[in-house]
Each structure stands twice: as structure tokens, then as C-alpha cells.
Amino acid sequence: MTVLTRLSDTRTRAILLSAAIIAGLVFTAVSGGFLRPHLTADWILSTPYMRSALISLVDAGVLFALVWLAAWTHPGRIAAITGLGASPIRPLMWAGAVFLPALIICVALVSLSDASGPADYGWLVIGGPVIEEIVYRGLAVGVLVRLAGWHWLPAVILPGIVFGLVHAGAGTDPMEIAGIVAITGLGGLLFGWLFVRWGFNLWPAILLHVGLNGLWTAFALGENAIGDLFANGVRVGTVILAIGLTFVLAPKPRRED
Structure with a gap:
């Protein structure tokens, strides 16, 4: 009876x-x-991106609270599951190798963006990506796999789909919206896979997200996630390099206890 109860x-x-x-x-x-x-x-209205930042913080707070109520465990354990406390040293080496070629290409061939300012870098490049990775990968994927016992693939797909849908507002017509949702959704799948493949270390997903947003903010690669042929070539090349170097530098997969 004790075993059945457990x-x-x-x-x-x-x-x-x-x-x-x-x-x-x-x-x-x-x-x-x-x-x-x-x-x-x-x-709020006078501070660039403040409304978006507050909404994102509420999203993170609500998800954290729901998990805490369902798990009824110490909040520190939930925070640890996000992978934010893992070592960033090896992921930083990985990110440097991933983005160096793209940075060289952009410096040589692409003009700097005229519309970028401190607020753009503060939110679009750093704040937004960090909070999104904590919510959609650290909390969502981390809890589904490590506490709820899901297989990693559906645990990555579900938040990835929502992640894509959340960005639908960046488009202005049906085709553009579909393209943005598809690209950001696929990006969500990649970030989720990185999180799992790096042993639930959130830093690779954060660094790739920050780096890609940084390129799009600093250089004239397009006004949204779709970009042109050259921009997509830079993105695809960076993603391929990120995946390949993950197999080289990430710790060997181990079964989650």
C-alpha cells in the first residue's frame, strides 16, 4: 500500500x-x-519598453507562483531548476566561438542600425531575452522534465509553440505574422534543446538569444525576426555553428535522476 500511495x-x-x-x-x-x-x-508610458518589461515580469511571477503552489516545495528548489545558477564559464566560451564569425561578417559587410539606443540594448538585447529564457525554458521546460517527468521533446515543443505565438504582435500582415511566429517558434525549440542538451544549464540558451538579438539590434539586418536573404544566411550559419559546437563543448548527456 505504501508503494501504491507513493x-x-x-x-x-x-x-x-x-x-x-x-x-x-x-x-x-x-x-x-x-x-x-x-x-x-x-x-510607464514615458519609459521605453517599461510596459513590456512589467508584463514579462508578471508572466514570470505568475508562472513561478503556479509551480510553487503545485509543487509545494521550497522556492529555492524551483529557482535552481531553472538552470540560471549553473556555471556560465563553458557556455561563454561556446558563445564566443559561435558569434565571432557572424560578428566579423556583419562588421565587414553590414551597416550599423540607425534606430538603436541604450533602451533597445537594455531591453531587446538583454532584459527581454533573459526573462523569456527563464519563463519558457528554465521554468517551463525545467519543471516539465525535472519535476513532472515529461520526455524532453514534448516539454520543449509546448513552450516553443507558445513562445512563437506570443511574438505574433510583431507582424503587420498575415504573411509576416506567420513568418515571425514560425521563426520565433523554431528559435524556441532550439533554445529548449540547448537547455536540455547542456544539462539544464540555462546560459547557452540565454547567450544565443542575447547574441542573435544583439546582432539584429546593432546591425541593419531587418526590422523584425524575418529579415532578408543575407540576414537569414547569418542566422542559419550561426545556428548551425551553435548546434555543432554544442556537441563538442557541452557535457555528455546523462539520465536525469
Whole structure:
């Protein structure tokens, strides 16, 4: 009876955690439309990207709270699952090797962006990507695999789809929206795979996300995620290099306890 009780408790906990993550992801998909009309204070509207930052922080807080209520464990354990506390040293070496060729090409062949300022770098390059990786990879993928017992592939696909849909607002027509959702969704799958393949170390996903956004912000590679043929060539080459060097530099996969 004790063994059966433990099995039942484990399954119940897995169901609750899965439901918490799904509910949290659904919230991130609708939170912008719900919260944005209420964030109209002068200090919010006068500060670039402040409304987006507040919405993203609410997304992270809601998802964390839902997981905590479902798992009923120490918040520090949930924070540890995100992989943000893992060592960034080897991922930094990896990121340097990944982005050096793209940076050389862009410096030699692409003009600098005219529209970039400190706020763009602060949010588009650093703040936004870091929070998104914590939410969609660290919390969502980390909890689904490490606490709820999901196989890594569906655990990566589900947040990746939502991640793509959340960026639909960056498009202005159906074709552009479809392209942005597809590209960001595939990016979400890649970031999720990196998180798992690096032994649940979140830094490779963060660094790749930051680096790609940094290139698009610093250089005239396109106004959104779609880009032109040259921009997509830079992106594809960087992604291929990131995947290849992951197999070389990432720790060997091990079975999660």
C-alpha cells in the first residue's frame, strides 16, 4: 500500500505541475492584451519598453507562483531548476566561438542600425531575452522534465509553440505574422534543446538569444525576426555553428535522476 500511495502521489504531483505550467503558458499568451490597457501611468508610458518589461515580469511571477503552489516545495528548489545558477564559464566560451564569425561578417559587410539606443540594448538585447529564457525554458521546460517527468521533446515543443505565438504582435500582415511566429517558434525549440542538451544549464540558451538579438539590434539586418536573404544566411550559419559546437563543448548527456 505504501508503494501504491507513493506512486499515486507522484502521479498527482506530475499532473498538478503539468497543469500549472500549461496554465502559466496560456497566461503569457494573453497577458499582454489584458495588462497593457491598464499600464497607462505617465512614468510607464514615458519609459521605453517599461510596459513590456512589467508584463514579462508578471508572466514570470505568475508562472513561478503556479509551480510553487503545485509543487509545494521550497522556492529555492524551483529557482535552481531553472538552470540560471549553473556555471556560465563553458557556455561563454561556446558563445564566443559561435558569434565571432557572424560578428566579423556583419562588421565587414553590414551597416550599423540607425534606430538603436541604450533602451533597445537594455531591453531587446538583454532584459527581454533573459526573462523569456527563464519563463519558457528554465521554468517551463525545467519543471516539465525535472519535476513532472515529461520526455524532453514534448516539454520543449509546448513552450516553443507558445513562445512563437506570443511574438505574433510583431507582424503587420498575415504573411509576416506567420513568418515571425514560425521563426520565433523554431528559435524556441532550439533554445529548449540547448537547455536540455547542456544539462539544464540555462546560459547557452540565454547567450544565443542575447547574441542573435544583439546582432539584429546593432546591425541593419531587418526590422523584425524575418529579415532578408543575407540576414537569414547569418542566422542559419550561426545556428548551425551553435548546434555543432554544442556537441563538442557541452557535457555528455546523462539520465536525469
